[in-house]
Amino acid sequence: MIVQRLRDDRSLLINGSFVVAFVVLLIVAATTTDSFMTDDNITNLMKQSVTTGLLALGMLMVILTGGIDLSVGSVVALAGIMAAGLSADLPIPLAMAIGVAAGVACGFVNGMLVARFRLAPFVVTLAALTTIRGLAYVYSETPVTPTDIGFLWIGTESIGPFPVATLIVVAVFALAWVFLTRTGAGRAIIAIGGNREAVRLAGVNVPRHILVTYMISGFLAGLAGVILASRVGIAQPSVGVAFELNAIAACVIGGASLAGGRGSVLGTLGGVVLLALIDNLLTLYDVQSYWQQVLKGLIIVAVVLARRTEDER
């Protein structure tokens, strides 16, 4: 009964092959390595998922409307370096808030160009990718090291056994889940990707909803940038290259369709954890890093393939 309901609830979009892949990976990891189940490694795993998690969630919102946001990696760099730089003169929370706000502003510009001026999301955010990266370098050509130790709190501290950053990610995912499944705006965003015209005729302000998704994506990328700078204790203008690809991969593994209208928060979460697990394992096994990339690519294809054949039945 419950299983049936879970299966019917399309907001979950989790299916058998996915769970199987997951469990198999976990068992393999736990039994074949000594270091996997250690507290250190688990904490590490959680921390590593933070950036991809936040980026993937923002990406999901955009992908649901049938768009894409390639600029998130650059936003990570800009937000991090602004927060670190400003923390020298401003209170840390304010500096961080400005970094995040810069991300929102980037999302706003992307969103306006896509929603109001009807430009192609791929082109707009590709242009934003280089523009924002450039801005990060303009802000500071060299890495910025925040001097105040308080800057490191959000990225490194834990509350009980849980890293603060992980708690933030969990909270954000929970909010996003509520937003997409339990609010009118969330339902409208999913519907827009499925049939924009039908949604427009139903009296929904389509451009505004699309704009909101890009702003969410910018916000979360900004947040990810600030947390990342805090975790590594240094903000680099070069950080975040190709992060958007991981984010997109997580969404797709989680069942999102790049054509829009399909995708879920829980699926994306699964995608994020799966990706982190793969990375983690390959490192534990000492796989050479180029081979890691090859294997990761192949695993992504395998998971997506398994999903697809199952979805089509």
Place this chain on the structure above:
Amino acid sequence: MLSLRGVRKAYSGVEVLHGIDFEAHGGEVVAIAGANGAGKSTLIKILCGAVARDAGTIAVDGREVALGSPAAAAALGIRTVHQELTLVPQLSVTENVLLGDLPKRGGLVDWPAAHERTRALLSRTGFTGVDPRTPAKRLSVARQQMVEIAKAMASEPRMLILDEPSAVLAGDDLDQLFALIRSLRADGVLVLYVSHRLDEVMEIADRITVIKDGLIAATSTPRETNEEEIVRQMAGRRLEQIYPDRREKPGRELLGTTGLTREGAFEEVSLSVCAGEVVGVFGLVGSGRTELAECLFAAAPHDAGEIRLAGRAVRLRSPKEAIAQGLAFVTEDRKGSGLVLDLSVRDNAALATLPRWRRHGLLDRKRQQAAIEDMNERLDVRPRTTSKPVKQLSGGNQQKVVLAKWLLSRPKVLILDEPTRGVDVAARVDLYREIDQLTRAGLGVLMISSDLTEVIGATDRVLVMHEGRLVADVPSAEADEELLLAHSIGVAA
């Protein structure tokens, strides 16, 4: 020529065809009738290789066939025009018709020859006035349907399957289609014809097969049976009266226009819809009916003239504002602009009323669910489960979901563009009764329809459009089909 034995099909565990036995011969026109969700389209999808059967045998010319893919069916000469349009919107008519089979010269597509062949095909099917070079998305639904038919004719079919082709064709176009069917029959082609319009079924078919709940319920010739009998076989109940008696006195004007013009679509349209009134709009394809509806709903801009709501001139800028003013618009193309196919029945039904379900910022799913279930009950949407993706519903039930969406918005004026497209007779009766009741409570309805009996029977007044102009305003009690047709082609006195 075609023989089915014990054909069964289940979708995710639910069986919808319970063993179909069916025979048909070349040179025969067999109509397939049945209520929404009876399994007609499923049967047809099996015949054309689009879905696989779970059990049973199918034989063509005495030889058992697998029909594993659309290509396999096509190789046997089985061509199909599906209920839902399948054209590639961006591609030209020619590319759609000759998809995968464009004439080539020296390795490159020979465009002049391709357009020529398409033109020939279109005129063979009797449909003129479609330029082969226009992209399919610029054509009206009816014209797209013509292109679909031409596409099916592109490779000399031995068996032509038409799933509700007439749902969007009317008047002359329908006559053309019938002429085509008759000429195919004379050439020994087997034609399977699915339709909810029983009058045309009686006219064109040699045999009528009724499917009820996934089983063949009856087969008879038009001479042995009549419409009433078919409806009884389909619905399992007798329908007393199709159209409600209407004798409401119209109240004050709800929606009106003066001199409304949209260049290239319609000119100088002045009309009015009053409270409690059902106003029909009849016209041929291209007469500007749909464009008029779109302008009234602010889904498209107009160039001149005035729109009044409750006596006040308004300038609506978006469908959102139109809805806020109490307008609702059921479009003619449920797949293109009516539904989000991947989403559930619930999400689709709630789409036009999202703000209403808000409580403390969140959707009040209980209240939403209750309202939607109630509406689905009233419109008899099947199945009742609201979590199913809309694309898994039968065509007629999808249409009811669109209606549910708009009725939930509690409109003051309801604009309907071909509202009963693909809806079975029994459900149509329910819909007319629903409209009748709502108008008693003060709703005004503007109903565009190509179905002459409907546009007369279900309305109080009929407006006729011809080439973008309103040419007649006839009380339904005095209207007859000939008169409306004559007005619509511009030959009435």
